[in-house]
Amino acid sequence: MTDPGDAMRAKRRGSVTLKDVAREAGVGIMTVSRAINSPDAVSEKLRTRVESAVVALGYVPNRWAGTLASARSRLVTVIVPSLSSRVFGEIVSAADAVLTPHGYQIMVSNTAFSLDDEETVCRKVLGWRPEGIIISGIDHNPATREMLMQSGIPVVEALELGSDPIDINIGISHADAGATAAEHLLSRGRRRIAFIGAEMDLDFRAQRRRAGFCEALARHGVTPALEIHHSGRVGFATGARAMEELLASGEAVDAVFCVNDELAVGAVGAAIRNGRAVPDDLAIIGFSDLDVSAEIVPSLTTIRLPRVEMGRLAAEAVLAGRRETGEKRIDVGYELVVRESS
Amino acid sequence: MTDPGDAMRAKRRGSVTLKDVAREAGVGIMTVSRAINSPDAVSEKLRTRVESAVVALGYVPNRWAGTLASARSRLVTVIVPSLSSRVFGEIVSAADAVLTPHGYQIMVSNTAFSLDDEETVCRKVLGWRPEGIIISGIDHNPATREMLMQSGIPVVEALELGSDPIDINIGISHADAGATAAEHLLSRGRRRIAFIGAEMDLDFRAQRRRAGFCEALARHGVTPALEIHHSGRVGFATGARAMEELLASGEAVDAVFCVNDELAVGAVGAAIRNGRAVPDDLAIIGFSDLDVSAEIVPSLTTIRLPRVEMGRLAAEAVLAGRRETGEKRIDVGYELVVRESS
């Protein structure tokens, strides 16, 4: 009475298939498929019959089968250094807002700021046959670059502009941003300028901000009065600890460039706590412009990285699709946001 | 000479398949499959032959085909209200740290704090046939609940404890947390206590914190001196605006419960800016304990939500797998963290 196929399927998975819906509705499986994917191509009557069968059985189309058959995954992967950071969260969120309405699903993977992990992650991710890849930064292992180039899908390197993009490149010059920070502090009449960073060996963009900062100082005949490369993980607390270290050093310092806003916000707190007047005794500037940076007291001078715009543009570039299309390099620019801390 | 299948495949996708590798290595496809998935079951010699063919061709296994054939997706989906918030980012990150080593991939979807979007997202997500679902909160549309119950996979409702979990439930009582906030302020001798919230209509957990807060006050014969339900989106800036509104109201207030830390941090900033002494004039308490909360001046008293632990436990519950196993409800507890702002 029951055919063996049914039994086996039931064993493998409780899942309702197209065939089940077709039988329930008394139609062929293609009618069901069409009623779902292109409703207009099906007669009113059958469509409603199918729809009620779908509801009755609680049918949910199997994307694995669908993708395999159609060779369209409707998947875009985003590779970021960290899942918990708000900076990357905002980029992913902005990309998602663009892609979801087009029926795409985003899959996020993280590299923990490691090039080797990035390579591993890339290889795994390509197994999902995404229709586009958004990846952070321009520094990759040769094997990673190779894989990405061979993949044949749109690849967007985001966050930083490089000279030799794999495909599409959207970002800013971090060296310039560092230089802008230096010039701002100099323009405020500061000359005893320090640098605070953390995890500098892993974060290439931070390295370039620092380099640009140092070079700009040098052009004005200034050398960093002190550099704190803290061993802690990037975060507010580490910024505070780094500032404490700086103050304890006894070095005469009248300004600090913190390589990102997490460190800078922590540093402002620690400076205030230790009786320094910010900016009078000590000017502080960060990088990225977190939401919180504008609300602390004193509010933080920083350099705004247009994260939402980058996420949006990256997603649109993926949608625009094939490699030959449109601009290969988009400089989204950054903006010096002068607030109370400098 | 070339069979038509090859041409068609090439047209569909530049992708290298198992068959290509098999031909290159001069073995059957099953040998390749085994060499990759269970290397020990293949002779040393063939394994190396296969491995070099894989590298030569740049073969990456197609997960869609693999999953379809094996009925194992190795996919866990996490459904959160927002992708950009650090709170949810940390939960996802913690879950990912547990699942990745086990070969699972996480797929994140967001509901924008809408129950209807949640239903849509759930339906879509089930099409991926994940092996587990981690979903935020305990409030769902009836249809969503039904879907999730029928799915047959482990479902973890995280963040809040409810009385009637779908499957596994990990979180805390938000009403209790709100009550704890109220009791803390009362214990500090405050009686003119205000409340600040935003997007309260969407965030059920926030609603319950407020309810618990009000009830606890009532038990002590106290009524909220003022409630600001700001119309802006939850964020630091909105907290600042809400505090400005509170101060402008002229209402005599000596303490404020902000329904989350974003609002609270913004509120502290605005209070200071407007010349209020925190906590002397005005005590402030938040909820969740963001990283930044400890570093602002004055540091924020808050209630710590163990996000990392929740993410980890949720992932482990999914791994533990089938529904009958283990505890159904885990109260991870919260912790009052008293700092300078109260």
Next chain:
DNA sequence: TTGTACGCGTTATCAT
């Protein structure tokens, strides 16, 4: 408008 047959790339099963 609706249905049939085949193929998508892999894994499971069973022979060898």
Next chain:
DNA sequence: ATGATAACGCGTACAA
């Protein structure tokens, strides 16, 4: 240890 073959559930192409 290795290989041939049948699913897996759906979409494409074409026939009816």
